[in-house]
Structures are given as C-alpha cells and as structure tokens.
Amino acid sequence: MNLVITGKVGVALLRAARLRSDLGLAPATLQAVPPVDASGRDVMGHSGVRELVAPLFAAEDPAIGIRVASSKERILVRGLSCSVTEGELLPNSLLRVCDTRTPFLDSPIRGVNVYVDAPGLMLLGRASELNQLVSSGRMSNLSATAELMGLGCELCGTYSFEPGHDGGCGFGLDPLATSSEVSSYLAASRGRHGAKLARQAAKMILDGSASPMESILGLMLSNPPRYGGVSLTFGALNRPIDLSNDPRGLLMHRSMRPDIRFDRFGISLEYNGRDSHAQERSMRDDKLRIEDYSTMGDTLFILRSEDLRDTSSLERTLARIANAIDAKGHRTEARRVLRLLDDPARHAIRAEVLGSLLAQSRLRVASVNRRETRRVKRKRHARLPGNKEPGPAS
Structure with missing residues (x-):
C-alpha cells in the first residue's frame, strides 16, 4: 500500500x-x-x-x-x-x-x-x-x-x-529546506492553482529561525510595508559573532549568537522566551551579554513575549529600535521607520499580518515560553540508500 x-x-x-x-x-x-x-x-x-x-x-x-x-x-x-x-x-x-x-x-x-x-x-x-x-x-x-x-x-x-x-x-x-529551494520549486510550478500566492509568500520566508516568535519578529522587521513590515533587512538569523580577537580580555564571551543583528547599525536583538524561573537564572548572563555587546559598540535589545503580543506592543518595540538607529547616527532611516509606524493605513496592515501570525501559534505561545528549555535532540533526516524508491507494498 x-x-x-x-x-x-x-x-x-x-x-x-x-x-x-x-x-x-x-x-x-x-x-x-x-x-x-x-x-x-x-x-x-x-x-x-x-x-x-x-x-x-x-x-x-x-x-x-x-x-x-x-x-x-x-x-x-x-x-x-x-x-x-x-x-x-x-x-x-x-x-x-x-x-x-x-x-x-x-x-x-x-x-x-x-x-x-x-x-x-x-x-x-x-x-x-x-x-x-x-x-x-x-x-x-x-x-x-x-x-x-x-x-x-x-x-x-x-x-x-x-x-x-x-x-x-x-x-x-x-x-x-531553504527559502531559495522553496522559491525555486514554486517558480517551476508556475500556472498551478495557488502558485502565485505561494510565490509571493516565499519571497518573505526567513531561513534558520529558531522559534515561532523569532519568526514573527524577523518578518515584522524585514517585510515590505505592504505586508506589515518596515523593510529593516538584516543578515542571517542566529549568525554567530566571533569575539575571539580580544587582546585586552575585555569580553566575557568568546562568541555570541544574536537572533537578529543589524551590522550597519550596530544593533542586536535577542528573543528570550524563558519562563519566570529561567528568566531569574538568566538575569546574570543577560547582564554580561549586554556589557559585552556594549563593549563591542552594539546596542542589545532583549525582547520577550509581551513585546510582541499585540500590535501596540510590537509598534512600541519597533519605535524603540528606530530610536536606537537614530542614536547610532542613521536619522534618515529612523525617521522612515517612524513614519511607517505613524501611518494609519500601515497600522491596519500590520495588525492583520501580526494577528494572522499570532493566530498560528496563539494556543502554543504560552507553551513555547514555558518549555523553552525542553530541547528536541537534533537528528539528521535519513538519506535513503540508492536512487530508487522500493516498489509498492501490499
């Protein structure tokens, strides 16, 4: 069968x-x-x-x-x-x-x-x-x-x-898969029912996201305004920063892996989905990370679920990031983001997109936050020997 x-x-x-x-x-x-x-x-x-x-x-x-x-x-x-x-x-x-x-x-x-x-x-x-x-x-x-x-x-x-x-x-x-592999598949599916909608969505898919809320944060930053974002593009998610070249020994970490880093602004974002007890245990490490980011010239935002739970919380978070961009000397870019946040039409679009993304994980968000420390063992997907599928089973 x-x-x-x-x-x-x-x-x-x-x-x-x-x-x-x-x-x-x-x-x-x-x-x-x-x-x-x-x-x-x-x-x-x-x-x-x-x-x-x-x-x-x-x-x-x-x-x-x-x-x-x-x-x-x-x-x-x-x-x-x-x-x-x-x-x-x-x-x-x-x-x-x-x-x-x-x-x-x-x-x-x-x-x-x-x-x-x-x-x-x-x-x-x-x-x-x-x-x-x-x-x-x-x-x-x-x-x-x-x-x-x-x-x-x-x-x-x-x-x-x-x-x-x-x-x-x-x-x-x-x-x-990677987003480019998905896009290539959908490009080859041109003309099939649903292909146009799927191709449009695939343009905004992020690679390597480590959690649902990290995906939401990344999408609401990088999406074009017509899809709820503010067009703040960044490098690969969870890309490690090599800090081993520290001859004065000023840094407590040898490497760090922010969820999102805007290299051109010197701003890093990390989403912390731990529960309250884990948050208490992580406070000291948060402090050390903030100090290390500051030493290397970065502004670090540590975000939690309450920063993304609704449109007003999200827009407040985006405004804080825009202010940090301004403080880094990129006033034109900061004002562009703030204008998008002040636009009622863009607000309505942002609310609809965020609502749809949260709806996919609304029943799961609390569980994700509670169970952040539960890790599923990384497993490589099996590679079948040979090039052919076996014949039909009875």
Whole structure:
C-alpha cells in the first residue's frame, strides 16, 4: 500500500516525523504519485494507518488527505479526501516517512509506504486551499499570505510545532529546506492553482529561525510595508559573532549568537522566551551579554513575549529600535521607520499580518515560553540508500 498524505494531516505528520525519535524523513525520488493499491476500507482499517495517521487526523482534520494520480483512482470513503495530482512530479516534491527503528530506512511502515509533501509542494497545496477561502470572501489575501509566511519559516527553521491544538514546540531541529529551494520549486510550478500566492509568500520566508516568535519578529522587521513590515533587512538569523580577537580580555564571551543583528547599525536583538524561573537564572548572563555587546559598540535589545503580543506592543518595540538607529547616527532611516509606524493605513496592515501570525501559534505561545528549555535532540533526516524508491507494498 502507498499513501501520499497531504493537507492538514500531512502537515501534522511532517511535524510528528521531525519531532519523534522513531520517525525520520528522507528524500523521495518518485516521478509520479504512486497508486494506493488498496480499497478505502483497507486503507482506513489498516493497523499501520491507524497507528501512524489516525491520532493526527483526529486532532487536525475530519478526513485524511491523500494524493492520487488520476480521478479514476479517487477513493470514496468516509475519512478520506483525495486530491488528484496528475503527471510527472517536480523533483523534491515528496518526502518519505521512515521508521528509524529498522535497519533499512526504505522499508514500509507496518506494510505501508508513507510519503508527505515536501516544503515546496506543501506550501503550494496550502496556498491552493487558502485561495478558495480568499475567493469566497472568508479570508483576505493578506491574511492568507501571512499564514503561508509562518508555515514557510517553520519548514525552513529549526523548530516545529507539535501536532494537535494543545500547544508545544520542539527546537534544535534541522531545517527541511531553504527559502531559495522553496522559491525555486514554486517558480517551476508556475500556472498551478495557488502558485502565485505561494510565490509571493516565499519571497518573505526567513531561513534558520529558531522559534515561532523569532519568526514573527524577523518578518515584522524585514517585510515590505505592504505586508506589515518596515523593510529593516538584516543578515542571517542566529549568525554567530566571533569575539575571539580580544587582546585586552575585555569580553566575557568568546562568541555570541544574536537572533537578529543589524551590522550597519550596530544593533542586536535577542528573543528570550524563558519562563519566570529561567528568566531569574538568566538575569546574570543577560547582564554580561549586554556589557559585552556594549563593549563591542552594539546596542542589545532583549525582547520577550509581551513585546510582541499585540500590535501596540510590537509598534512600541519597533519605535524603540528606530530610536536606537537614530542614536547610532542613521536619522534618515529612523525617521522612515517612524513614519511607517505613524501611518494609519500601515497600522491596519500590520495588525492583520501580526494577528494572522499570532493566530498560528496563539494556543502554543504560552507553551513555547514555558518549555523553552525542553530541547528536541537534533537528528539528521535519513538519506535513503540508492536512487530508487522500493516498489509498492501490499
């Protein structure tokens, strides 16, 4: 049996495979969607499907979304929703879900070859779904774009939400793709339903974000004003600063890794999502880091959830950063940012984008903050031996 899981359940399965130690992900070299080779009753009654997928779709969606190669292969049964994907697949369309407990990572899981959409196809599929909401007037194009930005930052970042709606987030993972890889995939998908919306969102996806709130902060800084940001671009997220060349021994750290650093301004930002007890323990380290940044000529902002929890908090944070830019001698840039913050039309856009981004993690934000110290062991996604996928399993 072959199952290509898509839709909300596909997102949930991808998240589970990133987080669970018994699951892994590997590139799939399939050139087309494989046949299911089973009836709907066999799919829904299969023990492997019940074990792997049923807990996810019960929490995420009333039906399991699967891809089939043609309309003739649609399976009409309660609990399954078929999406027809005809023709040849683009490279890097699918990922294989692997059982890491077996010596052969290309072995079926309980007799089922299980695949999920890779990041590019996942964003394209979600964009197609959101397009329908936009067309029916149930969602604005701006909110749809913001949702895709958030999902893209997660897929290209080192964190993953836990499946379900009860919160939780894992950290320290390997990114599944880069934003340039996603953009290249979507460029090759030109003309497909949802491609235009997905391509627009992909332009703003950030690489290497370490947490949901870090993604929100980065997007609200770097996005162009028409998507809620203030066009303050920065280098790579979490890029280490080498401080080893310190002949006078003035610095307490040999290296530091701010979440965001504006090299041209000498301003660094760090998001601290720890709970109150961890914050108390980190106060001394915060003080030492601030002193080191000051010694090297940087202004450091240590931000917390209350600095991003709503539009007024965000705009107050952005205004503080603008004032620091002014103090660094870049008055023209600072005034540009402040004018954007004072513009009522831009405020409305910013509120909608921030609201959409927070909505994706609103039920999770408190959990992320509480569980910042819980790290998921970094695991390399499995690489399948050879260049071919195994044949269909029975």
